[in-house]
Amino acid sequence: MSRTPDGPPPPPVVQRLRVRYTKRGRMRFTSHRDFARAFERALRRSGVPIAFSAGFSPHPKVSYAGAAPTGTASEAEYLEIGLAVSRDPRRVREALDAALPDGIDVVEVVEAQPATPSLAERIEASSWEIRLPGVSEEEAAAAVGKFLALDSVLVARPTKDGHREVDARAGVASVRLGVARNPDSGWETGPCATLNLVVRHSTPAVRPDDVLTALRRAAGLSTPVTPVVTRLAQGLLDEASPQDERRLLDPLG
C-alpha cells in the first residue's frame, strides 16, 4: 500500500517577492548550492511565511535566476519567493538580511505585481567588473582593442567530461577600460587595470572567465595574479546606451 501525506494540502502562494542580494568578500566562494541551502535555512530562522510545495518532501517556493559562478563576487543576484501570508517587503528584506551571513546581503525586495514579466524575461545580460592586479591600463587597453577587432574567439572551457567550445567574442555586448569602484580594496600593490564587460546570456553562456581566456589567448594579455570578478548588474540591455558602453535596465524597476 503506498502512503500519501495526511492532512490538507499546503496553503497557496498569496504574494510573490523579488529579491536582489549580493555575494561580497569571502562569500564569493559559495557555490549556488551552498547559497540555496543557506537561504532556505535563513527563511526558516527569520520566520518569513514561505509557501511550500505539496508532497512527502515539500520544497519552499523559491526560484533562482542564473547564479554567478563560484569564486566571482556579485552585487546583483536575483531570486523570487512565494509567501503563504502577505508581508511588507521592507520587513522581509530586514529579516532575511539579518538571518544571512555577512557578505550575503539582501539589498532590495519588491513585490511582483500579477501579470508582470517574469524575472527571467527581464534579464538578458550581465555587467561585470574585472580587476586585473599586476596589469597596467596600457596593457589592458591593447588587449581589449585586439579582442574587439576579432569576429569570433573560440575558447575551450573544461567541463566534467572534457572540453566545450564557446565563442567568447560573440557573447560580448561591450568591453572597455573602466574605473574600479573600490580602488584600494584587495591585496594588490602596483598596477591594477579594471575592465567593464557586458555579456549577453546566450546558450552556451559566456562567462567572464571565457572572456579572460580569450584575452589571454587571442589578444596577448597576461595576468600574473588571479583576476577578481564581480557582477555589477543584470537586466535587459538599454537600447539607448552607447554601443561601446552598454547599460542595463533594472529588473526590479
Added chain:
Amino acid sequence: MQGGAGGPYPDQMGGASIFQRLEPLLPAVRKPVQYVGGELHSVVKDWESCQVRWALMYPDAYEVGLPNQGLQILYELLNERDDVLAERTYSVWSDLEALMREHAIPQFTVDAHRPVGDFDLLGVSFATELGYTNLLTALDLAGIPLSAAERDESHPIVVAGGHAAFNPEPIAEFIDVAVLGDGEQAAVAITDLVRDWKAAGRPAGRDGLLVRLATSGVAYVPAFYDVTYLPDGRIQRVVPNRPGVPWRVAKHTVMDLDEWPYPKQPLVPLAETVHERYSVEIFRGCTRGCRFCQAGMITRPVRERSITTVGEMVQRGIAATGFEEVGLLSLSSADHSEIAEIAKGLADRYDGEQVSLSLPSTRVDAFNVTLANELSRNGRRTGLTFAPEGGSERMRKVINKMVTEEDLIRTVATAYGNGWRQVKLYFMCGLPTETDDDVMQIAAMARRVIATGREAAGRRDIRCTVSIGAFVPKPHTPFQWAAQLDHETVDRRLRALKGALTHDREFGRSIGVRYHDGRPSIIEGLLSRGDRRVGAVIRAVWEDGGRFDGWSEHFSFRRWENACTAVFEGQPVSLDWYTTRERDLVEVLPWDHLDAGLDKDWMWQDWQDAISGEEVEDCRWSPCYDCGVCPSMDTEIQVGPTGRQLLPLTVV
C-alpha cells in the same frame, strides 16, 4: 607577517590573519568555501584580550569535520569564557596543501585565519586512527616540529582527544598530551592550568606546564613514561619517569548531562557537509555489553539527558540554525528510558513544520519499528537499518548481541508490513571464533528476510541490503586480546557470500551486498592496538605522501605494508605481530596504564565467556555485574524515567 617567530612569547605578536595571502589562491582549489569560515555562530574574538587560545582540529576534510559534535561543544563552551578564545582548523586537501607550501602559508584556522602555530594549544579530536597522517600534515604546515621532544615554548601544546586517545601510544611521539573521556570539564581544567602557568610567568617553561598537566591527573603526558620491551617484542614495563606523575591516568566522565546542554548555538555551514542537522545527544554510554564495541566499553556508565532538556535543546537548536532535520544521538537511541515519549512529543510539536526527526538506532525489535513509524509519521518510509552484527546465532552469542533469528525475522516483517520498502542489515566479518559457515548464514538470513517480507508487505518489490564491515579488535574491550582475522580470509569469506547471494534466482535481485576490502581494517588494527614503535611507521607513510587514509580513494595498503617492512626490519615485531596475533592475560598491553575504569579481570572473564558463547545482561535492567567502571570512576548509572512529557509549543 609570520606571527610569533620573532617575539619571546608567541601571543604578544601572533594571531595575524593570513587571509589576504590565502584568498588569491582559493579560486584555483576545489570547493574553496570550506576554507573561508564565516559560518553562522562562528566566533572571532580579539586575540590580545584573551589569555588562553585554543586551536581545535578535526583531522579530516571540512565536510566531515565541521559537523563533529565533540569539537563543536568544546568550541562553544570555550568561547563562552571571556578570556578564552577557540578557533577551528581542518585538514586541507592536497591541492591547497601544495599551494600553501609554494606560498609559505601556514596551517590556519577558518575563523580568523590565524596561523595554528600561534595558539597556546592545538586540540585534535580523533574519531578514528586513520586520521593520524593528517595530524602530521597539519603539524608540518603549522611549522610545529613533528616530534614533541623538539618543540619549545613558541609552539602550541598538542592535545589529542576522542576515542582514539584511549590508546595514543602510536602517536605518542607527536603529541604532548592525551585526554581520555568526556572533554567538557577536561578542556576547562586544562585551560585553567595554562592560564595560571602563564600568569605565573611560565615557571619551568614548557616542561613546567606539562608537569602541571600530568601531576594534576587531567591529562596523560606520554613523555613522562618510559616503555621497555622484552626480547620477543612484547612490552616489559611502562613506568613514570617523573615524581608525582600517576602510574595510571584515568578517563573523565561528565555526570548530569542536563548541566551541559551543548551545543546551544551549533555551527551552520555554508558548504555542504556529511550531516546537515541539529543533533542532540540524548544519552552517553552504553551497557548493552557488545564485546566488539569500544565506544560502549569506554563511555560507561549510561547517563541520560532528561526529556525536558532534550525538548528545550531541540526547540532552541532549530530556532538558532534553521536546520530541517533533528538527530537524536547516542550509541543506541531506542534505549533511552523515555524515548517513546520524546519521539511522540517531538513529532507532535513539529507536525506540519517541515522538521524531520531521525534517530540512529539499529536495535532489532518491534519497538524500534514503532519508533521509526512515529518519527516518519508524515514522511516517506524509505529505509530502516538493523544491526544483528553476527550472521549466525552462535556468533551473536560470542559477541553478546542477544538477538534470535526468529526475533530478527519477526522485526523485519513488521517493518515491511508497516510500509518500509527497504531494510538494511549490518554485519561484521572476522569476529573471534568465526568460521566460513557463520558468514554464509548471512545469506540464509537475507533470503528468509525477503521471503517473509514479501508476505508481510503483500508485494514483491521490497529490498534488503546486507552491509558488512571487517572486525577490528580494539583496546579496552573484551576482544582486545583477540587475533584479528587476516584480510585474505575476510575477503574470501565475503566474496563467497556475495557469490551465493547474487546467483540466487529467487531472491538475488532483491538483495544487495555491500562490503569494502579488508585491507584498510588491517591498518586500522595496527594503529588501534599498536605501541610507540608504530609511530615510525606513521611517519614513514606520511613522508611517502600518505594523507586522508580514511578515504578509500586515498588509502594505499602497499604504502603501509612497505613502511612496516622497512621500519620493523631486524625487530621482533611486524604488521602481523600487531594484528593477527592473539595476546594472553599476562602480556602488558600498550594501553594498560590508561584507565577506562574497566576491571581487567572482568574483561578477561568476559573474553573467556565470549569464546564459550555465554551472554551477559545489561546492568540498566539487571543487577550490576561489576565491570569495574562505577566504583573506580566514582560514577553511577543515571537513567529515567522522569515521568514528564513534552508540552506543545505555544505559537508566538
